[in-house]
Each structure stands twice: as C-alpha cells, then as structure tokens.
Amino acid sequence: xxxxxAVSQTSMCSYWLSPVxxxxxxxxxxxxxxxxxxxxVGLCDSAPLLWRLQDLKTVRSLGLVxxxxxxxxxxxxxxxxxxxxxxxxxxxxxLLRDEEAAGALPGQNQDVGGVELQRRxxxxxxxxxxxxxxxxxxxxxxALLRAMTSSHTGESALRRRLEALDHSFTFPQSAMAxxxxxxxxxxxxxxxxxxxxxxxxxxxxxxxPRSDARCQVFRDLRGRGFFLTSAGKFGGDFLVYPxxxxxxxxxxxxxxxxxxxxxxxxDVLAVARLGSNVKKTVLLCSP
Amino acid sequence: MGFSExxxxxxxxxxxxxxxxxxxxQVFYRDLPLSIQDGYERFLSSATxxxxxxxxxxxxxxxxxxxxxxxxSSEPSSYARQLNLPQSRxxxxxxxxxxxxPSPTATCSYTEAPVEPTVEKMEEDKCSLEGDHVKKLAAxxxxxxxxxxxxxxxxxxxxxxxxxxxxxxxxxxxxxxxxRWDFSSIPFPDVGSSERHPSxxxxxxxxxxxxxxxxxxxxxxxxxxxxxxRMVKMSSKEQKREEDKRRRRWxxxxxxxxxxxxxxxxxxxxxxxxxxxxKGRPAHLWNREVTPLHDPRQPIPTxxxxxxxxxxxxxxxxxGASRLKGSxxxxxxxxxxxxxxxxxxxxxxPGKPYSRMCVCSFDGPVPDLRVIKLLAFQSGDxxxxxxxxxxxxxxxxxxxxxxxxxxxxx
Numbered sequence: 096x097x098x099x100x101a102v103s104q105t106s107m108c109s110y111w112l113s114p115v116x117x118x119x120x121x122x123x124x125x126x127x128x129x130x131x132x133x134x135x136v137g138l139c140d141s142a143p144l145l146w147r148l149q150d151l152k153t154v155r156s157l158g159l160v161x162x163x164x165x166x167x168x169x170x171x172x173x174x175x176x177x178x179x180x181x182x183x184x185x186x187x188x189x190l191l192r193d194e195e196a197a198g199a200l201p202g203q204n205q206d207v208g209g210v211e212l213q214r215r216x217x218x219x220x221x222x223x224x225x226x227x228x229x230x231x232x233x234x235x236x237x238a239l240l241r242a243m244t245s246s247h248t249g250e251s252a253l254r255r256r257l258e259a260l261d262h263s264f265t266f267p268q269s270a271m272a273x274x275x276x277x278x279x280x281x282x283x284x285x286x287x288x289x290x291x292x293x294x295x296x297x298x299x300x301x302x303x304p305r306s307d308a309r310c311q312v313f314r315d316l317r318g319r320g321f322f323l324t325s326a327g328k329f330g331g332d333f334l335v336y337p338x339x340x341x342x343x344x345x346x347x348x349x350x351x352x353x354x355x356x357x358x359x360x361x362d363v364l365a366v367a368r369l370g371s372n373v374k375k376t377v378l379l380c381s382p
Numbered sequence: 383m384g385f386s387e388x389x390x391x392x393x394x395x396x397x398x399x400x401x402x403x404x405x406x407x408q409v410f411y412r413d414l415p416l417s418i419q420d421g422y423e424r425f426l427s428s429a430t431x432x433x434x435x436x437x438x439x440x441x442x443x444x445x446x447x448x449x450x451x452x453x454x455s456s457e458p459s460s461y462a463r464q465l466n467l468p469q470s471r472x473x474x475x476x477x478x479x480x481x482x483x484p485s486p487t488a489t490c491s492y493t494e495a496p497v498e499p500t501v502e503k504m505e506e507d508k509c510s511l512e513g514d515h516v517k518k519l520a521a522x523x524x525x526x527x528x529x530x531x532x533x534x535x536x537x538x539x540x541x542x543x544x545x546x547x548x549x550x551x552x553x554x555x556x557x558x559x560x561x562r563w564d565f566s567s568i569p570f571p572d573v574g575s576s577e578r579h580p581s582x583x584x585x586x587x588x589x590x591x592x593x594x595x596x597x598x599x600x601x602x603x604x605x606x607x608x609x610x611x612r613m614v615k616m617s618s619k620e621q622k623r624e625e626d627k628r629r630r631r632w633x634x635x636x637x638x639x640x641x642x643x644x645x646x647x648x649x650x651x652x653x654x655x656x657x658x659x660x661k662g663r664p665a666h667l668w669n670r671e672v673t674p675l676h677d678p679r680q681p682i683p684t685x686x687x688x689x690x691x692x693x694x695x696x697x698x699x700x701x702g703a704s705r706l707k708g709s710x711x712x713x714x715x716x717x718x719x720x721x722x723x724x725x726x727x728x729x730x731x732p733g734k735p736y737s738r739m740c741v742c743s744f745d746g747p748v749p750d751l752r753v754i755k756l757l758a759f760q761s762g763d764x765x766x767x768x769x770x771x772x773x774x775x776x777x778x779x780x781x782x783x784x785x786x787x788x789x790x791x792x
Binding site: 177 | 403408413415427433440445744773777
C-alpha cells in the first residue's frame with residue numbers, strides 16, 4: 096500500500112491512495128525538523144486544512160493526526176476511507192505555528208500568474224490529448240486483433256478494417272480523460288519559501304481559559320509521545336493513543352478541566368461509566 | 383440534484399463541490415479548471431454553506447441519500463395541513479421570494495401631524511415674501527406666528543430638499559418629487575416648553591390635505607394646562623378636607639370589581655377575598671377541612687380514578703411551539719430523501735422527506751427544549767435529526783416525543 100513515488104511528487108494528481116500509509120515506512124522522522132519542510136495551511140471557512148501530499152506526510156511525522164474530510168478519489172462513494180483535505184485540531188494548528196513549522200498558503204486571487212497558468216494549462220491539455228489519442232489508437236488495434244484471432248469468420252473484413260484504421264481514426268476531444276487536481280495548481284510551480292508562506296497568517300485566537308487548558312494538555316501528552324485525536328463521540332476532549340492510530344486502539348479518553356473548576360460527581364460517574372463501556376480509561380487532566 | 387432556471391441548468395455550490403470530488407464535474411473559472419482546494423475555499427463559507435454542513439451533505443450523499451436544501455417557506459403551515467390542501471409545486475422550487483420594496487410615493491403623499499414652525503424660528507426667519515406663492519391662511523389675527531408671512535422656507539420642506547430656491551411650485555403633488563427629507567430643516571414645535579407660546583397651532587397646508595378637507599386652527603390651550611403641572615403641597619387641614627370630600631363622593635357601586643359581581647353571593651365572596659388578602663393569606667389556598675379527593679366507598683373505573691387524582695397534565699412536544707420565534711443559530715439545513723430504490727423520488731414531486739437535518743457541532747451548546755420545539759414545529763410531522771460534527775466524525779441524534787404509558791384495565 097505504498098503511494099507511488101513517481102506520482103506523489105506532483106501535487107496535481109489526486110488519484111492515489113491516502114498518503115498516510117506511505118508515512119509509516121519512515122517512522123524515524125519524529126524529531127527531524129527539516130527547515131525546508133514547512134507545511135502550508137489553507138483556510139476554508141476559518142478551518143485549517145492541509146492539501147498537499149508532502150504536508151500531510153510532514154505533519155504525520157511530527158505526530159499530529161488530524162482528520163481527513165474529502166472523498167477518496169479512487170472510490171468516492173464510501174465513507175470508510177476518506178481523502179484530502181486534512182483538518183487540523185486547533186491545538187495542532189497552534190503547535191505547528193509555535194514551532195514555526197507551518198504557514199498560510201497564498202490566497203486564490205493571484206492574477207499575477209493568471210495568463211501564464213492558462214498557457215501552461217492549455218499546453219498540458221494538448222500534450223495529454225496527443226498521448227491519449229496515440230494510446231486510443233493502439234487500444235483499438237489490439238481490440239481488433241483480438242477479435243480477429245478469436246473469431247474465425249469474417250477475418251478478411253476485420254483485416255481491412257485494421258488497415259483502414261491508421262488513416263481514418265479520430266480521437267474526439269470530448270472523449271479525453273481529464274485530471275482534476277486536489278491542491279491548487281499554481282502552488283507546485285513556485286518554491287515553498289518560508290517567508291512566502293507565513294506572510295499573512297490570519298489571527299483567529301479564541302483565548303478562553305478552556306482552550307488554553309486544552310492546548311497545554313495537548314502539548315504535554317504529545318510531548319510524552321502519545322498521539323491525540325478529537326473525542327467528541329466519547330464525551331471527552333481527546334482520544335489518547337500510545338502510538339500511531341493506524342496501529343493501536345485508544346487507551347485513554349482525556350477530559351480537560353481547569354484547575355479551579357468544580358466538577359459535579361454525577362458527571363464523573365457518567366464519564367466513568369462511558370469509559371468502562373468502551374474499554375478505555377478516562378483521564379481527568381488539568382494544566 | 384440541481385435546478386433549472388431561465389432554461390439553464392444550475393448547480394448549488396455544495397452539489398458542485400461534491401460532484402467535483404467524485405470526479406464527475408469540472409468547474410471552470412476564468413477559463414481555468416478549479417482544483418478541489420479552490421472549490422472548498424470558494425464555495426464554502428458561513429454565508430452560503432459552511433464546512434460542517436458540507437461534511438454532513440457529502441457524508442449522506444456518499445451513502446446514497448438524496449439531499450436537498452430546506453426552504454422553510456415551502457412547508458405548509460399547520461393550518462394548511464389541517465385543511466389538507468393539495469400541495470402546489472412550481473418547477474424551480476428555489477426561486478427567491480420577490481422582495482417588495484416600499485413604494486416611494488407612500489412616504490411623501492401621506493403627511494403626518496401638521497408640522498408648524500415655531501414662533502422663534504419664524505420671527506428670526508426674515509425670508510422674503512414670494513409674491514404669488516403666499517398662502518392666504520385663515521389665521522386669527524392675534525397669532526404672532528408668522529404664518530401670514532411668506533414662510534416658504536419652513537413650509538416647503540416636503541416638496542424639495544433645496545429650500546433656497548424661490549420658484550418652487552407648492553401646488554405640485556409631492557409624489558412627483560423625490561422624497562429625501564432633510565430633517566434638520568423641518569421645524570417641530572416644542573409645545574411643551576414653558577416659554578411664551580401661542581395657544582393655537584396654525585392649520586396645515588391645504589395642499590397636503592386630501593380632497594376638500596379644510597382644517598381650522600387647533601386650540602391647544604386646554605392641553606397645555608394639563609402638562610408641566612407641579613405637585614401642590616397641602617397643609618394638614620387641607621388634606622383632611624380633601625379626604626372628606628373624597629369619602630363623601632365615594633360610592634361602593636363605582637368599584638369595578640363590585641360591579642362585576644352578579645349576585646349577593648359573589649359580593650360576599652369578594653369581601654371575603656379582600657379580607658383574606660389583608661390578612662396575608664393567598665386566596666387560592668384551601669381553608670376548609672381536608673378530605674380525600676375520592677371517596678373510596680364509591681366505585682368508579684380505574685381510568686376515571688386516575689384522571690380524578692392526577693395532578694400533572696401531560697403535554698406534547700408541539701404545544702406552544704407556534705408562538706416561538708425563530709433563532710439565527712439553529713435552523714434546519716437539509717431535507718433528506720431515501721434513495722430511489724426504497725422510495726419513489728421525482729424532482730418535480732419529491733414527496734415527503736425521510737428526515738430533516740440540523741447541523742451543529744460538539745463545541746456548541748446542546749439544543750434546549752425551546753430549540754427542539756421550534757425545529758419540530760418548522761418541520762411538521764417529519765422527524766428532525768441533529769447531525770453533530772466533530773472534526774471529521776458525524777454522529778446523528780434525534781429526539782422522540784414520548785408519552786408515559788398508563789397501565790389501565792378497561
């Protein structure tokens with residue numbers, strides 16, 4: 096289940112499997128902070144999303160899991176395995192920003208490269224069309240040959256058709272297969288300079304004491320090597336995995352409380368019952 | 383999915399994005415195809431469809447349901463449902479309601495209370511008399527207001543903005559002019575001020591009055607006597623005198639509550655009630671001997687007995703829901719129809735939806751009873767499902783109306 100390395104370089108292709116599987120092969124990148132690996136975060140409706148394949152690998156190597164939201168291009172009509180974009184938790188986004196490992200992607204209205212992009216697009220289309228018409232012709236010929244060898248009657252008619260094919264074959268434009276890119280096309284053409292990315296990070300701080308508490312708990316548990324994901328379904332704040340979520344089940348449900356917050360005993364009982372039903376230990380955490 | 387209008391086929395943004403993700407549709411903007419990232423960033427926003435709503439939409443569509451946007455105005459009201467009216471459906475169900483802008487004539491042709499310039503302003507206004515535009519007003523001679531003077535400045539604010547021009551035609555109906563009022567130039571009389579003031583208001587401009595109506599001067603002297611009154615301090619003898627006068631004038635039949643009593647028994651009740659109130663005991667408390675609600679020696683069926691001794695009345699979810707006003711955060715987003723194999727769904731006649739979705743998140747508050755009542759009322763007889771989005775996971779919750787069973791043998 097390796098992502099094909101030849102294709103994963105371009106961010107234009109969206110047909111390949113979830114990149115998460117490819118990252119498992121290199122677990123030693125945990126503490127490796129390459130200065131060139133800056134993750135570009137796009138904002139959609141004030142939610143931080145990751146679009147590029149390399150960004151997803153980087154983020155996974157840092158121990159941040161996130162959640163995939165989009166349809167998987169190969170099998171779009173199922174909900175078991177989803178594809179890009181990757182949604183980051185607010186704590187994950189804050190962690191990336193504080194370690195200066197992430198920056199905002201440039202926005203959409205880049206008219207500077209507009210004409211250039213269009214020219215490139217048209218060139219790519221033309222090249223793709225030519226390749227596809229050659230392949231279509233070969234495909235047709237091989238189909239006819241197979242028909243000739245399999246059926247013993249009408250061989251001469253088929254042979255004549257084969258010879259006429261070279262002259263009269265046309266590949267219509269409307270039959271061409273086109274490729275829809277997942278990440279924005281223009282980005283793969285410009286180098287990822289750190290300054291270029293971090294220029295306009297919009298400040299969306301929600302400085303409530305609760306979110307501070309959550310952030311500190313996240314940092315602490317992440318620092319101890321646990322992987323954390325969101326746990327709304329389980330009635331807590333985070334699900335704590337001892338390793339990569341693809342390998343393990345969660346061992347803990349972390350509920351974040353503030354230091355001076357008083358908790359009703361009934362709530363503690365309810366969350367304890369829930370934890371025992373799903374075979375997880377409930378952690379009450381406060382910074 | 384989609385709808386057609388003006389002969390063209392349109393797609394809603396969430397539908398277009400979903401088809402792009404499935405690889406069935408390519409969207410072009412400025413001759414370049416949009417990538418999926420562009421689609422997310424352009425089509426999804428809190429103004430149109432938010433990211434969470436799109437997640438729910440995509441999830442349901444991938445499972446095979448048919449998901450349409452919810453339009454509250456297309457649902458029949460409870461009264462219409464009671465009458466069982468046949469549903470009328472137009473082809474493009476998503477047309478915007480025609481906005482009715484207020485007609486510009488409405489504001490100018492209808493004049494409010496006649497606005498007259500105050501005395502002070504008029505005396506300062508040394509505006510020249512426009513010879514042919516002076517109105518002959520039926521003003522009594524002892525008025526010092528300059529109503530007789532050609533106070534076109536004060537009088538012509540309703541016709542134009544530009545007050546300085548001299549050849550205004552006051553006979554023009556106001557509807558022909560644009561109604562931009564300059565309120566700083568409209569003088570309102572301060573009739574309540576204690577300064578020296580005329581006791582009459584001049585009549586309004588006849589051109590503003592409808593038809594042949596003529597209005598004379600308005601005498602406000604009696605009214606002005608009633609305002610700005612001060613409390614009079616009375617000596618004790620004076621107070622006693624007032625008290626006696628009041629008591630002599632007081633008639634028991636003038637009391638409104640006494641008048642409401644129809645017979646002597648009720649009057650006695652009223653007196654008793656007032657007596658008790660004075661003692662401090664609430665009127666609704668039982669003050670006689672306490673006896674059982676039902677005499678056990680009398681046989682009645684169990685059902686009736688339960689009704690007799692019941693204290694709490696049971697209610698249902700929609701009770702009182704029609705009075706609730708809508709709120710901004712909680713609203714039904716989608717209608718969900720079952721896939722074609724299970725129910726017959728046609729674009730022209732979708733039929734009843736399977737359920738309605740309201741999208742929220744675990745970060746937000748849990749819907750309270752008021753919200754549940756409101757949404758259930760809006761939805762009618764179709765259950766409302768809350769789709770709670772939590773960073774990529776969606777959980778569906780619904781509330782069911784439930785009556786406690788009573789174990790009664792018939």
